[in-house]
Amino acid sequence: MSTDRPDDSRDKKVADLGFARVDLDRAARTGDPEVVYGAGKTPEQVASILATLHERHPDRAVLATRLSAEAMDAAAAVGAEVHAVAHAATLGPIPSPHGRVGIVSAGTSDATVAAEAALTVSVHGAEAIEIRDVGVAGLHRLLAVRERLDEMDVLIVVAGMEGALPSVIGGLVGTPVIAVPTSVGYGAAFGGLAALLGMLNSCAPGVTVVNIDNGYGAGVAAARICRLGAPR
Secondary structure (H helix, E strand, O other): OOOOOOOOOOOOOEEEOOOOEEEOOHHHHHOOOOOEEOOOOOHHHHHHHHHHHHHHOOOOOEEEEOOOHHHHHHHHHOOOEEEOOOOEEEEOOOOOOOOEEEEEEOOHHHHHHHHHHHHHHHHOOOEEEEEOOOOHHHHHHHHOOHHHHOOOOEEEEEEOOOOOHHHHHHOOOOOOEEEEEOOOOOHHHHHHHHHHHHHHOOOOOOEEEOOOOOHHHHHHHHHHHHHHHOOO
């Protein structure tokens, strides 16, 4: 019988689950196992991919993000730890941290994205330290934690609305700043587009920007900066 699907039986770098061809070799290539993006997948698919990746990498956590409540239940059923605020799950031990990443969020409404970033940082091998609710509408709150910012190797700054917080922080520190716009805001915020454009147009040097609500992407980048900055 002919098939258009490649024969993966001899290729230990890929696990063919029928509905997905799971990359088992990403850790060898990049230092990080493949991550499960849960949106659009059934709970059973999320659990199956998590279990497959954990079997390949039992020594370190595998991460699944953007999970529904049903997918979190399915992940828990295969032994994963559920992180409700981050809408995520991890299966396996968190690695020992190298470097410190501060996850600075403007307000409580940004908590889900900030939690996703913090969990991603931990899974990818750095220490995540959350500094919450220090948005520019109450600038005294940020100034009260000013000294803590200098203790970090990288800063992830999460904000919605007009997205001003990364620019303010970028003008206060010499630390790399990864800005994460969130889809928090009223109509003219356009689902995070206003914050994204504000961050891209930051006048503060050293600020880089990821996509709207992409706490995962910011977390990976920050952890890799810490990894490369550690003594070899």
